[in-house]
Amino acid sequence: MTHVIRLEAVTKRYDAPGPTALDQVGLTVGEREAVAVRGPSGSGKSTLLDLIAGPDRPTSGDVTVAGVRLGGLSKTGLAKFRRRHIGMIFQFFNLLADRRTA
Ligand SMILES: Nc1ncnc2c1ncn2[C@@H]1O[C@H](COP(=O)(O)OP(=O)(O)OP(=O)(O)O)[C@@H](O)[C@H]1O
Numbered sequence: 001m002t003h004v005i006r007l008e009a010v011t012k013r014y015d016a017p018g019p020t021a022l023d024q025v026g027l028t029v030g031e032r033e034a035v036a037v038r039g040p041s042g043s044g045k046s047t048l049l050d051l052i053a054g055p056d057r058p059t060s061g062d063v064t065v066a067g068v069r070l071g072g073l074s075k076t077g078l079a080k081f082r083r084r085h086i087g088m089i090f091q092f093f094n095l096l097a098d099r100r101t102a
């Protein structure tokens, strides 16, 4: 099966006190596979999604999405990758107030 998402030994430590947000996470998601990420508050769901969607980068490990190794992209390359491949609805929406219709 072709993997559309692949995480290898992904660790994320924020520059803040507290536990490691993600510790050596491995994950593969196949083409046309639907995946729900569940877990208690603070378990790292948003961190995981931010690393897959590209706004954030891991402390160590590799994230590959749609055949592109995100760690190999520049900031501009990552922005272009997001524009081409990623759709994201944020937990707190982040919608532009003047674009809302309701
Ligand atoms: N920007 C940040 N700076 C410092 N620590 C952070 C930051 N974002 C998340 N964390 C920490 O990383 C860990 C994982 O947080 P994350 O937001 O990924 O969890 P979550 O599963 O999405 O939680 P929730 O269900 O509340 O949305 C927590 O310990 C959190 O405090």
Ligand SMILES: [Mg+2]
Pocket (backbone or CB within 6 Å): 045, 046, 047, 091
């Ligand atoms: Mg969250």
